[in-house]
Amino acid sequence: MKKLLLIPILAATANVAGASIPINGFIESKCVIQSDTPGMFGNPTVDKLSTKSADGGVMPIIRYDIVTASKYKAVITTPTDFSTSPNLSDSVEWTSTTVAGQMSDSEMSVFNSDKAIYNNGHTTEFDLVKAGSVWFNVTSEAEYGYGKAFPSGNYTALIVAECIAK
Amino acid sequence: MRLLVLLLLLTGGYANAHQFTPTYPKLEISHMPGIMKADMVLFNDRFEINYYGINVFDEKWNPVRFATQNKIVPINYKERKYITIYLSGTGIKNAKYICSKSKILKSISTPSIVSSRICSKLK
Numbered sequence: 001m002k003k004l005l006l007i008p009i010l011a012a013t014a015n016v017a018g019a020s021i022p023i024n025g026f027i028e029s030k031c032v033i034q035s036d037t038p039g040m041f042g043n044p045t046v047d048k049l050s051t052k053s054a055d056g057g058v059m060p061i062i063r064y065d066i067v068t069a070s071k072y073k074a075v076i077t078t079p080t081d082f083s084t085s086p087n088l089s090d091s092v093e094w095t096s097t098t099v100a101g102q103m104s105d106s107e108m109s110v111f112n113s114d115k116a117i118y119n120n121g122h123t124t125e126f127d128l129v130k131a132g133s134v135w136f137n138v139t140s141e142a143e144y145g146y147g148k149a150f151p152s153g154n155y156t157a158l159i160v161a162e163c164i165a166k
Numbered sequence: 167m168r169l170l171v172l173l174l175l176l177t178g179g180y181a182n183a184h185q186f187t188p189t190y191p192k193l194e195i196s197h198m199p200g201i202m203k204a205d206m207v208l209f210n211d212r213f214e215i216n217y218y219g220i221n222v223f224d225e226k227w228n229p230v231r232f233a234t235q236n237k238i239v240p241i242n243y244k245e246r247k248y249i250t251i252y253l254s255g256t257g258i259k260n261a262k263y264i265c266s267k268s269k270i271l272k273s274i275s276t277p278s279i280v281s282s283r284i285c286s287k288l289k
Contacts, residue, residue, distance in 0.1 A: 038279070159281065162284070165263070165285055
């Protein structure tokens, strides 16, 4: 008799156990690099290639998602050479800028005020002291020789976007 | 401003991203005597990238000798790979950064390519 009474109690307990299935999640500290907008060179004058919109180019945009503040630094290096191009007999002069543009938190503006630039202006280092998403805008300009025309062909240049744990 | 950020988040998503975790891996004892290992996770959400290079560096960014199954990791779009890094001898003492870097095929002809590199730090 006692055993019979136990059956509904056990069944009820089993139902309760079956209804609570946990879903576990864990958000870990990480830095995610996303190539948001691939850049495009414009050719405003015969001797110049530029990603500036005023020069007919498209500015490359790289997005960084920072889960935990102050764990990483972002290092963005702009091109100083073409990875593919027609044969170039003269030197190419490169100039570039990297700035934090769109940001998910206005306090991320500190990225721009505290950035460090080195490697002749081609590498910019940002201390990622705020969590959130930030879009870095990169401009890159290449000038060929002394007013010399770039030969026709396909030009490709490489931007290196890094996230280094501190 | 907030609406713009939200729209960018919704439209952008993680369509083209590179992840390498954990941020601070720990060296653990492996099944081989004198060899330590660190377990890393690589996630490829960059559709134009199918290979990542793995490297280990010391504090001054000098390369450190290590072993792993593939130093160039073939990985599909939206695939997650578990990578074990093995270190021995001075490597155990000197290794500071474990990095993964996207490898771009010559056939990709986008005028401006972004190569992404994420480095985790051994503590």
